[in-house]
Amino acid sequence: MSSQRVRLIIQDRYVVMDNGILQVTLSNPDGIVTRIQYSGIDNLLEVLNEEVNRGYWDLVWSEAGSVGTTGTFDVIKGTKFKVRVENEEQVEISFTRKWNPSQEGKLVPLNIDKRFIMLRNSSGFYSYAIYEHLKEWPPFNLPQTRITFKLRKEKFHYMAIADNRQRYMPLPDDRSPERSQALAYPEAVLLVDPIEPEFKGEVDDKYEYSCENQNLHVHGWVCMDPPIGFWQITPSDEFRSGGPLKQNLTSHVGPTCLAMFLSAHYSGEDLVLKLKPDEPWKKIFGPVFIYLNSASDATDPSPLWDDAKKQMMTEVQSWPYKFPASEDYPPxxxxxxxxxxxxxxxxxxxxxxxxxxxxxxxxxxxxxxxxxxxxxxxxxxxxxxxxxxxxxxxxxxxxxxxxxxxxxxxxxxxxxxxxxxxxxxxxxxxxxxxxEPPRDGPTLWEIGIPDRSAAEFYVPDPNPMYINKLYVNHPDRFRQYGLWERYQELYPDEDLIYSIGTSDYTKDWFFAQVPRKKDEDTYQGTTWQIKFQLKHFSESDTLKLRIALATANIAELQIRINDSKADPPLFTTGVIGNDNTIARHGIHGLYWLYNIDIPGTLLVEGANTLFLTQPMSSSPLAPFHGLMYDYIRLEGPSSSSSSSSTT
The missing domain is CATH 2.60.40.1120 (Carboxypeptidase-like, regulatory domain)
Structure with a gap:
């Protein structure tokens, strides 16, 4: 541990923060992190990349009224550099980009202030940013913003995002068209000729490493020669969108390390920030901490991971920080x-x-x-x-x-x-x-656990051709690629039928209701059946069906009772959802709850069948249309003389 004071070295094109433990070099006035010097390594960032493609804040934006979750990608470059704090204990520097009307249509209408902080005796540095939109400025959409670090591929080969989610990773070269085979969407590739033969036949897909905000506080990479770790620590979720269950990207092949602040992943357009005309907005993202550590053992990455977790707890307990200089960050x-x-x-x-x-x-x-x-x-x-x-x-x-x-x-x-x-x-x-949760009467039967996830249902083994070895015999088995295709294999001719009282939802309820493939290019919707018994039943009774969905993606759920062809159906959700959870191995996206009255005139004493139809199946993304259920419950009437013969 150095006790050297923090120094700031200002040059024409670069600014250097140095505390004797590490040196961080940023371009001036862009505010791009071009070099991180630590533990005898001249630069932890990818020296083969252009300087602008090493450590940077970025965003995606689009014009107001645009539809979807894409837009213009912008690596944020400052136009003015300023020293905010400079003393022996701390340096805080600022790179700002101001917007003016002459930039309309060319730059996102935001004032952006990127800040970087280095403290004495701290093995790392902090970064945060303030985004501001004035009332009179044009409205716009902001689907994504984050901070990105791209590390040296010949140094960092081991990635860790949780105690049970860490492994040696393929190289970025292995994803090249010469060494891989494209799969159903661009992020997923099959490694057919990787540089390291151990990865041959594996799927690489950054979404396999997604994580819920509530668990996303430390992740990063380990270099074993010399043994050092590069960690992104997010001590608070207060500035992230979507709440504790919102899922975000973490680290992935690159080696890339992200801090996601705003994204539409696992939620779609609902989580695109849309500013209206005459709407002012200001938000501070971060600070996040980039933590570096070292170890003596060059064979075992676990001490570096354990130390990073301890540092994460220290940062969490120190929140809110006392040292940020911006008046927008309240102590x-x-x-x-x-x-x-x-x-x-x-x-x-x-x-x-x-x-x-x-x-x-x-x-x-x-x-x-x-x-x-x-x-x-x-x-x-x-x-x-x-x-x-x-x-x-x-x-x-x-x-x-x-x-x-x-x-x-x-x-x-x-x-x-x-x-x-x-x-x-x-x-x-x-x-x-x-x-008081929604409730009209006693439970006649239920399927699943009301926890906003489909994880308790039947998640099949992956196709042996498309495996990520990390998730073999893993609690997060749903993170394997291509599981939607297994439905077709399990139900080649007829759809799922679930019998109350004899079926087991952990074995007999497929985790996602997806279309069935008819031939190479066409799909058809699917209709699942729930068979149940009613006795002591009166036609004057009204039963209540509660259906909680864990995700929906360009899907529709139609409900019919005892007549699979009833037109119109008893109930339909209409077309809902853009979560893309099925493709991205997320097991849940946004939560939906539907409460449906079932008139007694549609039911009979004895055997009944509930039909759940998901008809959407006609776009190029048809395999990923569908639903994941969280929980289904049928309730009897409150003064019930009705009861089910099974529970």
Missing amino acids: SDQRGNVKGRIQILDRYVSKDRVPGNGAYVGLAPPGDVGSWQRDCKGYQFWTRADEKGYYSIQNIREGDYNLYAWCPGFIGDYRYDATISITAGCDIDVDDIVY
């Missing part, structure tokens, strides 16, 4: 706290309130029930309730919020009626809140 004494207890009241589970054990409780911008999962303009602050339902949310930025919650084991979303106004230093006790 702890300018923030507030909220606490309380959540209880669940489902009278058909218990006559008494039960603690919201493990409930997700969060503050997000005011909106409708469940709107937090589609929010991408504001800040969000989430926690998990303890086994008694108590929760505490610390260090919330000033502003007006709604309090939202949902609890694994129960369907639906909760929103507290009153707006919560956070002011500096406030400690708000919301006291007891009670969530």
Whole structure:
């Protein structure tokens, strides 16, 4: 550990931050990280790349009214350099790009201020950025922004994103057309002639390494000669879009290391930030910490990973940081706290309130029930309730919020009626809140677990031709490539039929309802059946069907009872979703809940069949149209004389 003071060296074309442990060189005034010098290595970043393609902030933007999740890719280059802090303990430097009307249609209408910080005795550096859109400026869409680091391919071969998700990785050259075979979408390739033969026959796809925000706090790469680690640490989720379950990219073949702040992955256009005419907006992304460590053992990457996890905890406990110089980053004494207890009241589970054990409780911008999962303009602050339902949310930025919650084991979303106004230093006790999940009557039968994921259903083994060895015998078996094609093999002629009382959803309910391939270029929709018995039944009864979806992608769900050809169907969702979860191995995207009345006149005493049809199958992306179910429940009438013969 060096005790050397932090130095700032300003040159014509470069700026260097140096604390005796590492040196970081940035282009002046662009603010692109061109070199990171550490532990005897002259540059950890890919020296074969142009300087602008090493360490950079980027974004994707499009004109207002544009449809979709793509747009113009922009590596953000500053036009003005400024020193914000310079002393023996800290350097903070700023690279700004101001927008003016002469740039309309050429540059995203944002003022952008990229900041970089180095502290004394710190084995790394921090970066954050402030984006600002003025009211009078043109509206626009912002599908994505992030910070990207591209490391030296001859040095960094081992990647780690979780205790059970780490491995030696292929080289970027292995993805070249000469060494790989293109698969169903551009990100996925089959390695047919890799430089290292051990990777032959594997699939490489960056989406196989996606991670939920709530678990995405440290990931990166290890070099074994010399043994050093390069880690991206995100200590807070407050500036990320979409809430705790939103999935983002992490690290992938490159070797590339990302910090994603805003993206439409696993959600589609719902998570594209769209600024309206006359709408001002300002947001600070980060700081994130780029942490470097070293070890003496050149054969085992685990000490570097373990140390990176410890450093991550240190950063989390230090949040909010005291050192950022921007007035847009509020320290702890300018923030507030909220606490309380959540209880669940489902009278058909218990006559008494039960603690919201493990409930997700969060503050997000005011909106409708469940709107937090589609929010991408504001800040969000989430926690998990303890086994008694108590929760505490610390260090919330000033502003007006709604309090939202949902609890694994129960369907639906909760929103507290009153707006919560956070002011500096406030400690708000919301006291007891009670969530009453949707419920009309007793459970006649249910399929799955209400947890917003399809992971509990049957996830098949991958085609042996398309394997990622990391996910063989792995809890995240759904991350293998091409699993949607296995439906066709399991159900070549007839669709899935599930019998209440005898079928087992862990073995008999395929994790995704996808189209069936008819021939090389055409697909057809699929209709699944749920067979169930009713007895002591009256035609005057109305039953309630609850269907929670874990994801939807250009899909429609039609519901019919006892007549597979009924036109119109009893219920249809219409065409919903752009999550692309099926292609990207995500097991869930956005959550949808439907509550459907089933008139007794459609039912019979004895055997009944519920038909679930997903007809969408006609675009070039037909294999990826479809649904993942989270949970299905049929409820009897509240004064029920009805009951099922099986539960």
